[in-house]
Amino acid sequence: MxxxxxxxxxxxxxxxxxxxxxxxxxxxxxxxxxxxxxxxxxxxxxxxxxxxxxxxxxxxxxxxxxxxxxxxxxxxxxxxxxxxxxxxxxxxxxxxxxxxxxxxxxxxxxxxxxxxxxxxxxxxxxxxxxxxxxxxxxxxxxxxxxxxxxxxxxxxxxxxxxxxxxxxxxxxxxxxxxxxxxxxxxxxxxxxxxxxxxSVADFRRGGMAPWRLQRLRDRLYAEDPLPDLAELAELCDMTVRHLARAFRTETGQTLGKYRETVMVERATPMLRQGLPVTEVAGRLGFSSSGGFRSAFRRATGLLPSEIKAAN
The missing domain is CATH 2.60.120.10 (Jelly Rolls)
Known part of the structure; x- marks a missing residue:
């Protein structure tokens, strides 16, 4: 045909x-x-x-x-x-x-x-x-x-x-x-x-137990400033190096990249609601709005103000 x-x-x-x-x-x-x-x-x-x-x-x-x-x-x-x-x-x-x-x-x-x-x-x-x-x-x-x-x-x-x-x-x-x-x-x-x-049910040799992954997610998405890697390692009762290696084996991405993703996920709804950039930065634990702007742009290619402007 x-x-x-x-x-x-x-x-x-x-x-x-x-x-x-x-x-x-x-x-x-x-x-x-x-x-x-x-x-x-x-x-x-x-x-x-x-x-x-x-x-x-x-x-x-x-x-x-x-x-x-x-x-x-x-x-x-x-x-x-x-x-x-x-x-x-x-x-x-x-x-x-x-x-x-x-x-x-x-x-x-x-x-x-x-x-x-x-x-x-x-x-x-x-x-x-x-x-x-x-x-x-x-x-x-x-x-x-x-x-x-x-x-x-x-x-x-x-x-x-x-x-x-x-x-x-x-x-x-x-x-x-x-x-x-x-x-x-x-x-x-x-x-x-x-x-x-x-899949969620898969637990590969050298990876992380599901309860540890859940602890990481719960802490990162809590309504508190973002934790640093040392706090996350202590939460999982692991060294920073061991945690970083296990997390990458289990998920295929670095823990730092995942933390950056969470930052964007938590910041975006607040910016859409019209909160000032300085307030969003403070809620996420950044010491300055400039540091937050740089981190957000590095992760997304957009400035926080562009999220607000689009709304």
């Missing part, structure tokens, strides 16, 4: 309507965008892939969500793109983090994305969740730690496969649709390999 015949095929037409509901972007966001162009798009067995361009002259906040049967992969084709902060509205704590050049959004997520002024050219891939779930005995549990990692992937086989999809979409050849479906299957395997073994 040719591409023209596919466009007239009633089954494919119905499938496009279904795919359009897999990811929902709040319409108000498009009203704030200066330019939007959808370059290429192709639907295939197991999902769809699309290249799109945006540009905007002021900070833009959008709310978008994934359906219960859709994985969304978003890769910036021009580097990391404008700095942005993603707030997970599905989480009871409205957990926030920065989004990297390559991001994976699992099914059933609702996100608020605040982007600094700029432009972006990106490829977006939608995957049917059944491609992944067919490999798993149980549905994966996407807790905050995994989501933080998923929102900021880099390199590896997942990015390579997305870029192969981009090449196939940019220069279609014999059996392009079948090739994209094959890449989608490979993506499903790579996502399972990367994230399935890092």
């Amino acid at each position: 040719t591409m023209a015949q596919l466009g007239r095929d009633p089954i494919m037409t119905q499938r496009r309507r279904e795919l359009a509901r897999w990811v929902n972007i709040e319409k108000s966001m498009l009203d704030d965008v200066d330019r939007f162009t959808a370059e290429n798009r192709l639907d295939f067995a197991g999902g769809a892939v699309e290249v799109r361009q945006f540009s905007w002259s002021k900070p833009v906040e959008s709310v978008w969500s994934t359906a219960s049967h859709c994985y969304l992969l978003h890769l910036s084709l021009d580097g990391k793109g404008p700095p942005n902060i993603v707030t997970n509205l599905t989480s009871g704590r409205n957990a926030a983090s920065s989004m990297g050049a390559l991001a994976l959004v699992p099914p059933g997520q609702a996100l608020s994305c605040l982007s600094a002024a700029g432009s972006s050219r990106a490829i977006r891939c939608l995957l049917d969740a059944r491609l992944l779930e067919g490999f798993l005995a149980d549905l994966p549990e996407w807790h905050d730690g995994l989501l933080h990692e998923a929102f900021s992937l880099s390199g590896g086989q997942i990015e390579w496969l997305i870029r192969r999809m981009y090449r196939e979409l940019s220069a279609p050849d014999f059996a392009t649709e079948a090739m994209l479906a094959t890449f989608a299957q490979q993506l499903a395997v790579e996502i399972v390999r990367k994230f399935e073994l890092r």
Whole structure:
């Protein structure tokens, strides 16, 4: 069947309507965008892939969500793109983090994305969740730690496969649709390999006991100034060096990076509420607002004042 015949095929037409509901972007966001162009798009067995361009002259906040049967992969084709902060509205704590050049959004997520002024050219891939779930005995549990990692992937086989999809979409050849479906299957395997073994129930040799991880989370998210690494080590009855090594083995990220993530998660809602930057800095334990501004910008690419200005 040719591409023209596919466009007239009633089954494919119905499938496009279904795919359009897999990811929902709040319409108000498009009203704030200066330019939007959808370059290429192709639907295939197991999902769809699309290249799109945006540009905007002021900070833009959008709310978008994934359906219960859709994985969304978003890769910036021009580097990391404008700095942005993603707030997970599905989480009871409205957990926030920065989004990297390559991001994976699992099914059933609702996100608020605040982007600094700029432009972006990106490829977006939608995957049917059944491609992944067919490999798993149980549905994966996407807790905050995994989501933080998923929102900021880099390199590896997942990015390579997305870029192969981009090449196939940019220069279609014999059996392009079948090739994209094959890449989608490979993506499903790579996502399972990367994230399935890092479930909450998994406790690897050299990692941390669940009760210690829970103590860390409880202390970091308490309504007190952020603790330093020495306090966290004492809380877990470990040396700083042992704690740092065990935490990285268990979670795949450094304890310092995790503490920085928590800082952003706790600061963002306060800034959105309009609290002065000096007050937010004090609540988080910074000795000066300048130190807080530097830490926040280093973590997110945005100044605290830009969060307030967007509201």
